[in-house]
Amino acid sequence: MHLLPKFDFYEAYDMGEACKVLAEMKSEGKIIAGGTDIMVNMKKGLLSPKCLISLARIPGLSGIEPTSGGIAIGSNLIVSKLLEFDLIRKKYNLLSKAASVLGSPLIRNRATIGGNIVTARPAADLPPPLMAMGARVVLKSKGKERELALDDFLVGPGQTKIKSTEILVSIIVDEPPPFTGGDYIKLMHRNALEIAIVAVAVQITLDGPDGSIKNARVILSSVAPKAIHAVSAEKVLIGEKPTEKLFKKAAALASTDCTPITDIRGGAQYRCAMVETLTHRALSAALRQIKGK
Amino acid sequence: MKRIITLNVNEKEYEVAVAPNRTLAQVLREDLNLLGTKIGCDMGDCGACTVILDDRPVNSCLVLAVQANERKITTIEGVADGPHLHPVQQAFVEHGAIQCGFCSPGMILSAKSLLEKNSKPTEYEIREALSGNLCRCTGYQKIVEAVKAASQTMKK
Numbered sequence: 001m002h003l004l005p006k007f008d009f010y011e012a013y014d015m016g017e018a019c020k021v022l023a024e025m026k027s028e029g030k031i032i033a034g035g036t037d038i039m040v041n042m043k044k045g046l047l048s049p050k051c052l053i054s055l056a057r058i059p060g061l062s063g064i065e066p067t068s069g070g071i072a073i074g075s076n077l078i079v080s081k082l083l084e085f086d087l088i089r090k091k092y093n094l095l096s097k098a099a100s101v102l103g104s105p106l107i108r109n110r111a112t113i114g115g116n117i118v119t120a121r122p123a124a125d126l127p128p129p130l131m132a133m134g135a136r137v138v139l140k141s142k143g144k145e146r147e148l149a150l151d152d153f154l155v156g157p158g159q160t161k162i163k164s165t166e167i168l169v170s171i172i173v174d175e176p177p178p179f180t181g182g183d184y185i186k187l188m189h190r191n192a193l194e195i196a197i198v199a200v201a202v203q204i205t206l207d208g209p210d211g212s213i214k215n216a217r218v219i220l221s222s223v224a225p226k227a228i229h230a231v232s233a234e235k236v237l238i239g240e241k242p243t244e245k246l247f248k249k250a251a252a253l254a255s256t257d258c259t260p261i262t263d264i265r266g267g268a269q270y271r272c273a274m275v276e277t278l279t280h281r282a283l284s285a286a287l288r289q290i291k292g293k
Numbered sequence: 294m295k296r297i298i299t300l301n302v303n304e305k306e307y308e309v310a311v312a313p314n315r316t317l318a319q320v321l322r323e324d325l326n327l328l329g330t331k332i333g334c335d336m337g338d339c340g341a342c343t344v345i346l347d348d349r350p351v352n353s354c355l356v357l358a359v360q361a362n363e364r365k366i367t368t369i370e371g372v373a374d375g376p377h378l379h380p381v382q383q384a385f386v387e388h389g390a391i392q393c394g395f396c397s398p399g400m401i402l403s404a405k406s407l408l409e410k411n412s413k414p415t416e417y418e419i420r421e422a423l424s425g426n427l428c429r430c431t432g433y434q435k436i437v438e439a440v441k442a443a444s445q446t447m448k449k
Binding site: 052191 | 294296312313315335338350351356357360424425
């Protein structure tokens with residue numbers, strides 16, 4: 001059995017209290033949401049915070065609120081609940097697709113959307129679709145609040161722009177505009193409890209039913225220190241008509257945008273080849289979604 | 294420092310003093326003597342420690358006991374109705390879905406929670422619902438057959 005190191009446990013009942021305690025702890029306090037990542041790291045001896053501050057009893061942190069142009073998702077919302085909202089399945093299906101392949105059903109019943117972002121694992125499932133949808137994160141500290149694009153928030157493996165006094169409270173996602181489609185494809189050795197070998201999230205928006213591509217986001221995951229934009233693929237897509245030829249060209253460019261490593265899950269060369277295949281498939285699926293096929 | 298928490302386990306209230314660094318799995322086994330909950334990997338990978346926490350199956354090795362304060366927990370000991378096995382347990386016995394038995398409590402709790410939400414699951418839905426519970430003996434086939442059979446009996 002793996003024993004957890006000793007720590008104090010603080011259960012906050014409102015956000016102000018959580019921020020105050022976190023600030024008082026300096027950098028010795030850590031937030032616990034679902035605990036599926038932090039507890040494993042603590043059991044492995046990689047982390048030993050003096051105090052864990054739980055967000056579980058803070059009201060209003062585990063729901064989805066409408067905003068003027070989309071939704072704000074509470075950071076403490078568990079992944080299985082994310083899958084239960086009709087709104088997410090219908091309008092933000094990219095996100096629900098990624099949520100459905102995260103961990104296992106048991107993990108999804110504890111793991112939270114905020115935790116999946118803050119832990120900043122290079123193969124995390126929720127950041128790629130959220131980046132493809134242009135999501136922003138809201139960070140709160142004692143008396144302060146700031147908003148940051150998820151693109152800028154993630155820095156590298158386990159590293160983000162969050163300060164030791166800040167708590168991620170919500171994730172803001174704009175409603176996909178008309179003529180928008182997307183897809184998330186995760187390549188795995190098995191279908192559960194598995195980390196992606198490569199994952200690709202795509203969202204494209206056309207300027208009309210048969211129009212040109214107005215906006216394109218292509219996100220590659222598990223092939224760089226963090227989820228990244230396939231910048232040259234996005235550049236070649238925008239302004240063009242969505243054709244098979246264009247998608248092939250963009251997919252080939254995407255594989256030049258990544259810098260994968262070789263590890264137990266796959267070789268670097270294989271990962272690059274798979275980036276091309278999955279980007280092509282995801283773009284085609286996104287277009288089919290727009291065309292209603 | 295230890296805290297006094299209240300756990301509602303199998304519809305019975307327990308008041309226990311626990312240190313914050315003890316998991317729900319440890320407290321169920323060591324303090325409440327409910328040894329049906331197994332600890333396998335202790336890292337959230339194998340599902341042997343599955344319990345139902347507020348209507349959702351979870352890995353109890355990744356829940357702190359203090360996080361379960363005042364919450365409702367069902368362990369394998371709370372599944373049978375006195376001497377009468379739950380239909381899922383009965384089906385596991387009848388279909389040879391139990392070999393060494395180490396994964397069985399977790400499997401049965403995951404299956405029970407699936408059938409409560411979806412009384413007519415497809416084979417794919419059964420396999421997906423059990424995908425966080427590992428079994429090294431059966432090859433899963435007999436477990437899946439048992440859950441299918443249980444869904445038939447429960448409908449009647």
